[in-house]
Amino acid sequence: xxxxxxxxxxxxxxxFFVLLIGFNSSQxxxxxxxxxxxxxxxxxxxxxxxxxxxxxxxxxxxxxxxxYFYADKEWLKELSSGNRQEIDTxxxxxxxxxxxxxxxxxxxxxxxxxxxxxxxxxxIIVVLHKMEPIIGGYIKTEDHYSTQFYPHSNMGQIIYLxxxxxxxxxxxxxxxxxxxxxxHLITLNQNPKEEVWLNEARAEYTExxxxxxxxWEESNLRNRxxxxxxxxxxxxxxxxxxxxxxxxxxxxxxxxxxxxxVDILVDSLNSSLSGVDALNYALKQKGFSEDFSIVFxxxxxxxxxxxxxxxxxxxxxxxxxxxxxxFPYTYYLPTKSKSSLSVTDSMKxxxxxxxxxxxxxxxxxxxxxxxxxxxxxxxxxxxxxVGGEKTIGFLDFSRTNIQEIYxxxxxxxxxxxxxxxxxxxxxxxxxxxxxxxxASNVESSMQQEGEIxxxxxxxxxxxxxxxxxxxxxxxxxxxxxxxxxxxxxxxDLYYGMNSSEVKCLQQFLSNLGNxxxxxxxxxxxxxxxxxxxxxxxxxxKGIITxxxxxxxxRSAANQTL
Numbered sequence: 001x002x003x004x005x006x007x008x009x010x011x012x013x014x015x016f017f018v019l020l021i022g023f024n025s026s027q028x029x030x031x032x033x034x035x036x037x038x039x040x041x042x043x044x045x046x047x048x049x050x051x052x053x054x055x056x057x058x059x060x061x062x063x064x065x066x067x068y069f070y071a072d073k074e075w076l077k078e079l080s081s082g083n084r085q086e087i088d089t090x091x092x093x094x095x096x097x098x099x100x101x102x103x104x105x106x107x108x109x110x111x112x113x114x115x116x117x118x119x120x121x122x123x124i125i126v127v128l129h130k131m132e133p134i135i136g137g138y139i140k141t142e143d144h145y146s147t148q149f150y151p152h153s154n155m156g157q158i159i160y161l162x163x164x165x166x167x168x169x170x171x172x173x174x175x176x177x178x179x180x181x182x183x184h185l186i187t188l189n190q191n192p193k194e195e196v197w198l199n200e201a202r203a204e205y206t207e208x209x210x211x212x213x214x215x216w217e218e219s220n221l222r223n224r225x226x227x228x229x230x231x232x233x234x235x236x237x238x239x240x241x242x243x244x245x246x247x248x249x250x251x252x253x254x255x256x257x258x259x260x261x262v263d264i265l266v267d268s269l270n271s272s273l274s275g276v277d278a279l280n281y282a283l284k285q286k287g288f289s290e291d292f293s294i295v296f297x298x299x300x301x302x303x304x305x306x307x308x309x310x311x312x313x314x315x316x317x318x319x320x321x322x323x324x325x326x327f328p329y330t331y332y333l334p335t336k337s338k339s340s341l342s343v344t345d346s347m348k349x350x351x352x353x354x355x356x357x358x359x360x361x362x363x364x365x366x367x368x369x370x371x372x373x374x375x376x377x378x379x380x381x382x383x384x385x386v387g388g389e390k391t392i393g394f395l396d397f398s399r400t401n402i403q404e405i406y407x408x409x410x411x412x413x414x415x416x417x418x419x420x421x422x423x424x425x426x427x428x429x430x431x432x433x434x435x436x437x438x439a440s441n442v443e444s445s446m447q448q449e450g451e452i453x454x455x456x457x458x459x460x461x462x463x464x465x466x467x468x469x470x471x472x473x474x475x476x477x478x479x480x481x482x483x484x485x486x487x488x489x490x491x492d493l494y495y496g497m498n499s500s501e502v503k504c505l506q507q508f509l510s511n512l513g514n515x516x517x518x519x520x521x522x523x524x525x526x527x528x529x530x531x532x533x534x535x536x537x538x539x540x541k542g543i544i545t546x547x548x549x550x551x552x553x554r555s556a557a558n559q560t561l
Contacts, residue, residue, distance in 0.1 A: 036060055040070065042127050044160065045138055050130040058127060062088065064095035065123075066103060072129040075163045087166055090174070097175040098182075105210060106183055109262065110202075110269060113182065114157060114189030124159060124185070126178070131162040134243060136177045139184045157185045172212040176220055179206040187269065195275035196239045200246060201253040202265050208254065208318070209262065216320055224250040225324060232329040233353040236296065237275070251321070255299050258317040260288060276350075276426070291559070293424035300352040300420050301380050301392065304328065310392055328354035328418055333439050335361040335411065340440035345421070346432040352422035361411040363442040366419075367404045370397050374433040375425050375542045382418040383407055390418075398540075400462065404455055406442070425542070488558050493549035497526040505549060508557060509533040516540065 038060040046054045058070035069091050079087070107113070113124075131137075140158045159181040165174060180203040187199050204224070206212075213219040227247035234248050256264060260283065267282035276292045283291060290298075298313040303326045308315040316322055333341055339360070347353065357366070370376045379395040395403040407417055421435055486504035493505055503524040509517035517533035531547040538545045541556045549557075 034060065034063070034068065036063060039073070042070065042158065043140070044127070044129055045140070048131050048135045048138055048160075050132060056127070056129045058129070062091045062095070063123070064092075064099070066099050067095050068123050068125045069095075070125065070127045072127075072163055075128070075130055083167065090166060090171065093171055094174055094178060097171070098178060101210060102175065102179045102182060102206075106179065106186060106206065109209070110183065110186045110266060111190045113185035124157065124182075126159045126161060128161050128163045128166060130164070131160075133162075133164060135162055136165065137161040137181045139181050139188070157188065159185070170215065170218050172215060173218055173220065175210070176207040176212040179210055179212070180204065190269050191271075191274065191278075193274050194269070194278075195237070197237055197245070197249050198268070198275055198278065200239075201249040201256075202269065204246060204250040205253045205257060205262075205265065208257075213320070219320075221250065221254070221320055225321070229324070229326065232327060232355070233351065234300070235348060235351040237350045238348075251303070252299060254318050254321060255302060255316060256295065259313055260286065260295075296350065296352075296424045297378075297380070297422065300354070300422055301382075304354050304418055304420065305382060305390055305392065307390065310390060314392070326354050328356040330356045330358055331439070333357055333360040333364065333441065335359055335441070337441055337443055340438060342436065342438035344434060344436040346434045347421060347423050348430065348432060349423055349425065349427055352420055355419055355421070357417045357419075357439050358415065359410075360439070360441055362409075364407045364410045364417065364439055365404060365442050366407065366417060366437065366439050367402070368395055368397075368435065368437045370401045370435050371433075372401060374435055375423055375427050376421060376433070376435060377542065379403075379422075380420045381405065383414055384416040384418065385413055386415050396466075399466065404459075406455070489549070489554045492551070492554070493526055495526055495528075495531050495547065498524055500524060502526045502530070505534075505557075506530055509537060512537065 039057065040060070041055050041057055044053055044056045046052050049056070057073045059073050059076060060068060061071045061076070062069040076084075138160050140160065159178065161177060161181070165177060169177075183203045183206050184199065187194055187202065204220070207220050213221050216222055224247040227243045228251050231244055231248075236248060236252060239245055253265070256279075263286060264279065264282045267285050268278035271278045271281045273281050279292050279295075283295070298311070301311070302314045302316060306315050306322070306325050316324075331341060331343070333339055345353070357364070366381075368379060377396070377398050379397070380392060381395060382390050382392050384390050393405070395405065397403060407414060410417075417439075419437075423433060427433070486507065489501065489505065491501065493499075493502055503522055505526075506517070506522045506524070509530070510520040510522060516536045517529075519529045519533075521529060534549050534553065535545040535547045537557075538547075538553055541553070543552050543556065
């Protein structure tokens with residue numbers, strides 16, 4: 001005979017067992033609810049959707065080893081039976097590309113995607129819906145599922161593709177769009193704080209990385225190049241999600257990988273940093289001497305000359321990009337004597353402008369004025385001969401804010417002058433920095449020739465000062481090469497400190513000359529004289545003059561060392 005107490009526990013256990021069976025059964029039913037023809041609802045990006053919808057009704061039209069393909073029901077209604085069959089074949093081939101090429105190659109290079117899975121299944125969802133014509137696709141994370149169907153959401157990520165591309169694009173181009181969006185899923189997992197421009201740059205490069213750009217006429221790279229050629233200025237880091245934004249970072253990332261390898265993209269992604277900082281980290285990791293500002297400058301020059309004979313990195317190495325050059329904004333200087341023109345313009349951080357002067361005759365004087373607050377250190381210029389040969393020079397504003405050059409034989413031997421004002425640094429965000437230039441015809445009279453001679457003598461004096469400065473730099477480097485303890489600054493230094501590294505800093509400042517540290521005291525104590533010297537050095541380098549020897553100032557000093 002069973003006691004009342006035992007009966008109670010027996011009944012309680014039975015109830016628990018029944019509930020457990022019921023829970024498992026509901027879980028099993030939930031896991032089995034994905035089937036072909038199934039209708040569901042997904043949230044979509046309203047500003048990408050062709051009709052401005054926030055949700056779209058879809059039907060599951062294909063299940064493959066790695067993917068669920070859901071399609072916009074309104075789009076499906078419009079398709080003929082022949083189109084349905086063609087789409088089925090294309091999606092089958094696209095799924096094969098994803099399974100055997102896109103997924104294994106991208107995860108091998110960049111790492112895995114964030115994919116928690118859906119219905120106890122690790123397949124990635126691809127939603128096909130009608131989008132604006134310029135949109136190829138986008139991604140959304142699990143919070144964009146419709147909770148109507150997933151009340152206990154534990155979903156993976158979704159890739160959205162434009163239905164208009166399914167029939168119109170080649171398999172290569174369609175595969176690129178899928179690869180582009182899949183790399184965003186990887187980035188979301190590896191470095192969710194990545195800046196948009198660099199995130200998109202990596203995704204744009206998937207076409208070349210996976211070999212989908214072989215058919216030039218249908219390639220994404222060709223379209224991006226055509227969009228890039230429409231502009232004559234670039235703000236590399238800004239992002240408005242325009243076609244030109246994608247074009248500029250596509251061309252830049254091809255240049256970057258041409259000279260620094262795809263590992264630059266991988267190492268920067270796997271760092272804890274983002275954007276320019278991440279790329280600087282990757283460049284340093286791979287042992288390159290250039291930082292991002294130098295890479296940016298070389299890239300803007302390459303776009304106007306694209307000729308390896310003029311400089312090792314003034315060109316593209318990609319076969320499809322070896323013959324193009326940009327069309328700069330052109331100013332015409334009349335050929336009459338005493339003709340002149342002057343321009344005042346502005347730029348923001350990480351911006352460059354490709355400009356050109358044509359016309360003029362005889363000797364052309366080109367004068368640039370850079371206000372002290374404008375962080376322009378140098379301006380590349382190119383002189384083009386009548387035969388098309390180009391020579392490159394640089395105007396250096398590191399020690400003076402006014403520079404002049406004279407170009408002879410305009411109209412006879414030379415036909416154009418190109419120049420590229422640019423800012424390659426982080427300064428006050430969204431601030432406009434101004435500069436001005438003027439070009440004029442110079443008469444070939446004795447008086448004018450005398451003025452030219454005086455200008456050249458002034459230039460020689462400036463060059464002599466720079467030679468002295470460089471000699472000081474060389475002597476300073478030798479000093480630190482002989483003293484390994486002063487080889488690099490590894491920590492921030494500030495007022496009141498007393499250490500051997502402060503002593504190294506004082507020696508460093510002393511070697512820069514009387515303009516920086518006239519007292520030349522090397523005591524190891526960071527006092528007011530050292531602070532004032534740091535401020536002078538910061539002003540010389542275009543850094544905010546705080547007197548604090550922090551990351552930016554240390555980086556500038558370490559580059560010299």
